[in-house]
Amino acid sequence: MAQVGACGLFLLQxxxxxxxxxxxxxxxxxQIWFVGAMSLVIIMTCGLFVGAVLGLQLYDVLSRFGASAMSGTVVALALYRELGPVVTALLFAGRAGTSITAEIGLMRATDQLAAMEMMAVDPLAYVAAPRFIAGIVALPLLACVFNAMAILGAHAVCVSWLGLDGGTFWSNMTASVDVWTDVVNGVWKSVAFGxxxxxxxxxxGYTTAPTSEGVAYATTRTVVFSSIATLALDFVMTAFLT
Known part of the structure; x- marks a missing residue:
């Protein structure tokens, strides 16, 4: 609870x-280039395979009820509403979040933040705020890329491999997915997760102990707390948005 309160005060600062x-x-x-563009490879690769697995599993389940034509619809709804923002946020925390923590932690350990204060440069304005803005801007864009690659992977499995008609795959998807209810709500989730x-x-990173061990612990805490906060916030936002 003390950490949550300190993090809230840090947010205000x-x-x-x-x-x-x-x-x-x-x-x-x-920072937008660093946390966004440099994360594209892992986001695109994971999105492609997540979509492929999702399409394979849903086609198998839906075919038992004679509804295999709805595979594209279920894949798109699952991605836009839940899997896209959540999985992207978890990957973002593992790749970009740890880098941010380690970089700022090393600045703290090597007294770079103190040197900025001595030169009348606000570390919050020069170090923390740009990274905070970059995360809010980059994560929704990464989630859109993840969704696109996942749908491409599901299309490759369902249409090219399992033989589902391509027109049926796309027409059912476009007829069932609503922009404001499904896509925009997923974008709002991505902004909050970012x-x-x-x-x-x-x-x-900003509050870590100025030692190598402190930086290591701070990096671990970033992944753990970001994952827990993302999943908990996803439940809360889903309850309100639906």
Whole structure:
């Protein structure tokens, strides 16, 4: 509970530093590239295989009830509503969140943050806020890429391998998926997950003990707490959005 309260106070400090971080716009763009573009490989690869497995399993189950034509619909709804934002957030926490924590933790261990304060540079505005903004911007985009690759993988399995008609696959999907109810709600989840995962990563890095062991523990805490917070927040948002 003490950690949750400290993280909440840290969030208020970061939000207060966001206007000042606009002076460091190039740093924000660099962080978006680092946490977003550099995560594309793992997001695309995992999305392709998740969609392939999802299509294979759902085709097998739905064919028992004579509803194999609805495979594309169920895959799309599962991805847009739940799997896309959640799995992307978990991958984001494992790849980008740990990097953010380790980078800021090393800055703390080598007194770089203290040096910024000595030079009248606000570390929250130059270090924490750009990374926080980058996570909020990058994660929804990564979730869209994940969904696209997953649907492509499901199409390859259901249509190219199992013989489902391609027109049926796409027509049922487009007829059943609603933009505002399904797609937009998934985007809102991605924005919330990006804020939570990036906040936890920056908080653990900023408050870590200035030792190598402290940085290691902070990195581990980032993955654990980000995963728990993502799944818990997913339940809460699902209950409210549906």
């Amino acid at each position: 970061v939000l207060g530093a966001v206007p000042k971080s606009l002076r460091h716009f190039r740093e924000t763009i660099r 804020a939570v995962c990036t906040l936890i990563a920056t908080f653990n």
